[in-house]
Amino acid sequence: MTPPSRYALGVHAQSSDRPRLSVMPASDFDVTGAGEHANWQKTEWTMLRRRQPDGHPYDTRFKMLYSQTGLYFLMDGTDRKLTASMNEDFLDLWNEDVFEVFLWTDERYPVYFEYEISPLNHELPIIVPNFGGQFLGWRPWHYERDRLTRKATAITGGPKTSNASIQGWRAEFFVPYALLKPLQNVPPAPGTRWRANFYRMDHDEGQRTQWEWARVGETFHEYEKFGELLFVER
Numbered sequence: 001m002t003p004p005s006r007y008a009l010g011v012h013a014q015s016s017d018r019p020r021l022s023v024m025p026a027s028d029f030d031v032t033g034a035g036e037h038a039n040w041q042k043t044e045w046t047m048l049r050r051r052q053p054d055g056h057p058y059d060t061r062f063k064m065l066y067s068q069t070g071l072y073f074l075m076d077g078t079d080r081k082l083t084a085s086m087n088e089d090f091l092d093l094w095n096e097d098v099f100e101v102f103l104w105t106d107e108r109y110p111v112y113f114e115y116e117i118s119p120l121n122h123e124l125p126i127i128v129p130n131f132g133g134q135f136l137g138w139r140p141w142h143y144e145r146d147r148l149t150r151k152a153t154a155i156t157g158g159p160k161t162s163n164a165s166i167q168g169w170r171a172e173f174f175v176p177y178a179l180l181k182p183l184q185n186v187p188p189a190p191g192t193r194w195r196a197n198f199y200r201m202d203h204d205e206g207q208r209t210q211w212e213w214a215r216v217g218e219t220f221h222e223y224e225k226f227g228e229l230l231f232v233e234r
Contacts, residue, residue, distance in 0.1 A: 018214055018225070018226070018227050018228055019213055019214050019227040019228070020227060020228045020229075020230060021046060021064065021196075021227065021228070021229055021230070022230050022232045023043075023064050023065065023066050023188075023229050023230065023231045023232065024042045024043045024065055024066075024232060024234065025065070025066055025067065025231075025232070025234065026039040026042060026065040026066070026067055026072065027039065027067060028067045028068070028069055028070075029072075031072075031150040031151060031152050031172050031173060031174050032152050032154075032172065033121075033152030033153050033154040033170065033171070033172050034152075034154055034170070034172070035063075035074040035076070035154075035170055035172045039065060039072070040063055040065070040074060042065065043063050043065060044063070045061040045062070045063060045076075046061060046063070047059070047060070047061050048060040048061065048062065048198060048199070048200060048211035048212060048213055049211060049212055049213070049215070050209065050210075050211050051209075051210040051211060051212055052208075052209050055202075055207065055208075055209030055210070056080075056202050056204055056207065056209040058077055058078045058079055058080075058168075058209070059077060059078045060075070060076070060077040060078075060200045060211040061075070061076050061077070062074060062075045062076070062099075062213075063075075064229070066187075066188060066231055068187075069176055069177065070174050070175050070176035070177050070178075070179075071103075071174065071175045071177075072172075072173075073101055073115075073171075073172070073173050073174075073175070074170070074171075074172050075099040075101075075117075075170065075171045075198070075200070076168065076169075076170045076171075077099070077168055077169060077200055077202075077211075078167065078168040079097070079166055079167065079168050079169055079202065079204070080165065080166065080167075080204060081163060081164070081165060081166065081204045081205070082097065082119050082120075082155065082161065082162060082163060082164045082165075082166050082169065083162075083163065083202065083203045083204050084096045084097050084098075084118045084119045084120050085162045085163075086118060086120070086122055087120065087122065088122060089122050089123050089124065090123075090124055091122065091124070092124075093116045093117075093118050093122060093123075093124050094116060094124075094201050095203070096118060096201075096203055097118060097119050097169075097201065097202050097203060097204075098116050098117065098118050098200070098201045099116070099117050099171050099198075099199070099200050100114065100115065100198070100199040100200070100201070100220065101114075101115045101175075101196070101197075101198055101199075102114050102115075102196060102197045102198075102199070102220065102221075102226065103115075103175075103180070103183075103194060103196050104194060104195040104196060104223050105180065105183045105184060105185045105186050105188075105194045105195075106183065106184040106185040106194075107195060108184070109184065110129065110131055110223070111127065111129045111130070111183065112127075112128055112130070112183075112195075112223055113125070113126075113127055113128070113175075113179075113183060114126050114127075114128050115149075115173070115175060117151060117153065117171045117173055118153075119153055119155060119160065119169045119171075120153070120160065121151060121153045123149060123151055123173075124137075125139075125140060125143075125149060125175070125179065126138055126139055126140075127140070127183070128221070130221055130223060133219075133221075135221055140179060143179075146176055146178045147178045147179045148176070148179075149173055149174060149175055149176070149179065150173065150174040151172070151173035151174070152171075152172055152173070153169060153170065153171045154169065154170045154172075155169050155170075156168045156169065156170070188229075188231040189231065190232055190233040191230075191231065191232075192230075192231045193228060193229065193230055193231075194228070194229045194231075195223065195226040195227065195228055195229070196214075196226055196227055196228075196229050197212065197213055197214045197216065197220070197223075197225075197226045197227060198212070198213040199211060199212050199213075199220055213227050214226050214227035
């Protein structure tokens with residue numbers, strides 16, 4: 001008798017030492033790229049871990065909030081060079097400097113949301129079905145009106161131009177719940193738990209360096225190793 005598919009039974013958590021983050025609620029606010037709205041004072045920075053000990057010695061951190069309409073993210077990192085040239089959305093942004101967020105909203109299903117944003121403010125929002133390590137992202141359909149993200153980036157120590165010498169960059173973005181359909185367990189309420197991971201890729205001087213929140217292996221798509229988000233009341 002053939003054993004039932006693991007996906008028919010739900011996906012099981014593997015790690016007991018995964019990182020956890022309490023996500024605070026907030027009222028909706030404008031996204032400017034500066035990350036200076038008072039709502040960001042509700043939560044502390046969380047650091048990412050550099051995956052290559054001999055990689056670029058930059059620091060990377062993030063914040064996250066949730067509202068009645070969607071999710072707010074603020075990601076920030078030191079840098080020396082703006083290694084980004086892609087000038088459109090939905091390109092392979094991970095081949096240049098980029099921040100990334102993965103949201104796995106329901107552990108019963110091997111499907112999650114991936115969001116990437118470049119220093120030049122270009123994005124890649126996709127839904128990823130991942131069955132046994134076989135995955136490919138699907139672009140949103142009717143990506144308009146209440147399904148659109150709001151996003152902005154800011155550069156410190158230099159201009160927002162390809163290959164510029166800089167001191168760092170920051171991305172502030174909003175992901176509406178409407179864009180996450182048909183993922184389950186959305187929108188979150190106080191007490192809701194999701195799995196998630198946060199990443200950064202940097203490609204200065206031809207060397208690739210990566211950062212992560214929850215420790216994964218060779219690929220960023222090892223979703224069973226993601227950290228845990230707990231949405232709290234205050």
